Amino acid sequence: MAITFGLLLVFFIAVIWILQRTGIRDTSFTDYAVAGRSFGARYQAMSFLNTWYPGSMFTAFGALAATTGVMSFYVVSYSLLTVVLMYVMARTVWIWGKRFDLHTQPDLFALRYNSRHIRTIAAIIGIISGVPWLVLGMQALGDLFHFMSLGYLPFSVSVIIGVTVVAIRQIWTVRLGMRGVIVSDYFQGIVAYIGGSLILGGLIIWLVVAKDSTLSSLDPKMYAIPGLSSKQGPLYVFSLILTGTIGGWCWPYIFVRLFTADGVGSLKKSAALAVPLSFVFGTLLLIFGMLASALPSVVAQPNDAWFLVAQEAGGHLLLGLAGVVLLAASMGHTDGNIQAYGAQIATDIIGNYTKLDQTRLIVIAKVGMLLITILASWLACLTLPALFSLAVLAYQGIIQLAVPQFFGIFWRRGNKQGAIAGMVCGFATAVFLELVFPGYLPWAWGLTSGAVALVVNGCVYVGLAYLLPQTESERLRVAGLFKMVQEPPPIRTDSVSLTTSYLR
Amino acid sequence: MPMEFVQLRRGQSRAISLWFIFDAVVALAPPLYWAADANTRPILSIPIALLYFLAVGACITGSVIAAYFDDRARGEVS
Numbered sequence: 001m002a003i004t005f006g007l008l009l010v011f012f013i014a015v016i017w018i019l020q021r022t023g024i025r026d027t028s029f030t031d032y033a034v035a036g037r038s039f040g041a042r043y044q045a046m047s048f049l050n051t052w053y054p055g056s057m058f059t060a061f062g063a064l065a066a067t068t069g070v071m072s073f074y075v076v077s078y079s080l081l082t083v084v085l086m087y088v089m090a091r092t093v094w095i096w097g098k099r100f101d102l103h104t105q106p107d108l109f110a111l112r113y114n115s116r117h118i119r120t121i122a123a124i125i126g127i128i129s130g131v132p133w134l135v136l137g138m139q140a141l142g143d144l145f146h147f148m149s150l151g152y153l154p155f156s157v158s159v160i161i162g163v164t165v166v167a168i169r170q171i172w173t174v175r176l177g178m179r180g181v182i183v184s185d186y187f188q189g190i191v192a193y194i195g196g197s198l199i200l201g202g203l204i205i206w207l208v209v210a211k212d213s214t215l216s217s218l219d220p221k222m223y224a225i226p227g228l229s230s231k232q233g234p235l236y237v238f239s240l241i242l243t244g245t246i247g248g249w250c251w252p253y254i255f256v257r258l259f260t261a262d263g264v265g266s267l268k269k270s271a272a273l274a275v276p277l278s279f280v281f282g283t284l285l286l287i288f289g290m291l292a293s294a295l296p297s298v299v300a301q302p303n304d305a306w307f308l309v310a311q312e313a314g315g316h317l318l319l320g321l322a323g324v325v326l327l328a329a330s331m332g333h334t335d336g337n338i339q340a341y342g343a344q345i346a347t348d349i350i351g352n353y354t355k356l357d358q359t360r361l362i363v364i365a366k367v368g369m370l371l372i373t374i375l376a377s378w379l380a381c382l383t384l385p386a387l388f389s390l391a392v393l394a395y396q397g398i399i400q401l402a403v404p405q406f407f408g409i410f411w412r413r414g415n416k417q418g419a420i421a422g423m424v425c426g427f428a429t430a431v432f433l434e435l436v437f438p439g440y441l442p443w444a445w446g447l448t449s450g451a452v453a454l455v456v457n458g459c460v461y462v463g464l465a466y467l468l469p470q471t472e473s474e475r476l477r478v479a480g481l482f483k484m485v486q487e488p489p490p491i492r493t494d495s496v497s498l499t500t501s502y503l504r
Numbered sequence: 505m506p507m508e509f510v511q512l513r514r515g516q517s518r519a520i521s522l523w524f525i526f527d528a529v530v531a532l533a534p535p536l537y538w539a540a541d542a543n544t545r546p547i548l549s550i551p552i553a554l555l556y557f558l559a560v561g562a563c564i565t566g567s568v569i570a571a572y573f574d575d576r577a578r579g580e581v582s
Contacts, residue, residue: 080561087572223543279561
């Protein structure tokens with residue numbers, strides 16, 4: 001236990017040391033919320049990965065690979081496709097962000113649709129949908145500390161320790177804002193995805209050599225992909241990949257990464273850096289899970305495959321390193337969540353209806369982060385049997401932001417009426433269908449509730465775009481936004497406040 | 505393409521745009537994964553069902569890296 005907890009302690013101290021060296025430079029809300037748009041490609045890439053892949057990748061998707069086999073690779077497909085999306089929208093989002101001093105995803109909605117209220121609606125959907133996942137992430141640390149104690153600590157106590165550790169870490173998230181998140185993401189990302197990939201590679205070799213578990217020796221059922229005659233339906237995998245790809249950019253903590261880069265070039269380079277790392281890490285993790293399914297201990301406890309195999313292969317030292325990797329991944333995800341929600345509370349909810357100066361915005365964001373941390377920590381210590389179902393429900397709901405987001409970025413005709421009505425109809429449809437048909441819809445060939453709701457959402461959006469044409473002044477304003485994207489980016493552009501009429 | 509769609513490809517080659525579209529097709533088209541379903545016949549010692557996903561991943565990874573170098577060659581990014 002001294003080895004495992006000792007390694008965790010060393011890692012935690014290293015993160016705090018890095019954060020302490022970062023220093024506070026939040027002279028403006030832009031500094032605090034998007035780190036002054038100052039980070040280069042390497043930081044952007046690691047920050048994206050550290051937020052994209054939570055610690056539960058090692059447990060939940062490791063278990064999925066161990067139980068369902070190759071089907072679990074849908075997560076790699078959508079994690080890579082989402083980087084393509086990032087590449088395609090990088091230019092538009094970054095230029096609008098820089099030109100109009102945008103800080104959050106709802107900020108962009110407000111700009112594109114010239115609407116004050118859409119900002120609040122998008123922020124509330126984002127925060128409500130994100131809290132269950134934040135709580136799940138904190139609870140997952142319970143597993144970590146239970147294993148690091150070699151089973152001595154009861155699970156309930158382990159959850160409290162995990163929540164305490166991650167809550168202490170948030171002191172620096174609150175103090176340093178986005179700059180602290182990204183600097184620590186860089187270190188945590190290297191540990192979690194480069195260090196994690198090295199450990200995964202070693203464990204795969206161990207499974208092949210020492211346990212004779214190979215791709216050819218696995219049960220043929222491990223190569224099943226839900227198809228025409230499957231229980232889930234022929235479009236189930238399609239639906240998972242589609243909603244995963246576009247849904248990823250609906251999370252506020254992912255979207256805000258597009259605003260923290262120091263230019264379009266850095267964003268695009270970060271995509272080129274992140275995509276091979278993501279491919280290698282995801283592939284190794286899932287192949288590891290599949291091969292680990294040959295071990296009786298993993299069959300009995302698939303969720304713990306990462307810890308069980310590490311301990312069996314390398315004793316307490318490797319178990320401790322596996323714990324460090326999972327903690328690094330978990331902290332990055334949690335920090336990003338809390339930072340994004342704090343910024344949204346300040347700018348999109350309170351600041352949307354009250355005139356606040358820079359100092360007050362920062363103070364409110366800090367208080368918001370503190371409140372979210374306390375709320376999530378409290379919920380994580382409770383027994384909430386419906387939490388996972390609620391989280392799935394929340395995911396099907398939040399992806400409804402995709403319609404106004406992507407149509408808004410790539411299509412000039414959409415209007416605020418269609419954006420708001422589409423989002424509300426899509427959200428309601430997703431919630432209703434998920435409650436009635438949890439998981440997937442057998443009558444829709446396996447489409448998930450969120451995918452069907454996206455169709456409803458899209459039809460409302462496009463329908464209202466044609467039924468309620470933009471006024472001439474709005475058409476010109478939107479045309480101006482898109483024209484701006486086509487022009488070469490300025491070498492230096494002082495950010496301006498939103499010049500759209502809703503604030504004037 | 506309707507006029508109101510924003511032009512995404514300021515300086516991005518048509519080949520890269522087509523490659524991105526191809527990425528979406530190979531990753532999402534149900535007939536492709538239906539064909540790979542339960543196919544354990546190995547190619548280079550890798551069962552086809554797994555090889556399908558690896559090929560999709562390699563294709564997408566290659567496209568993003570190629571897009572970056574294409575943009576750099578055109579002076580779109582530094």
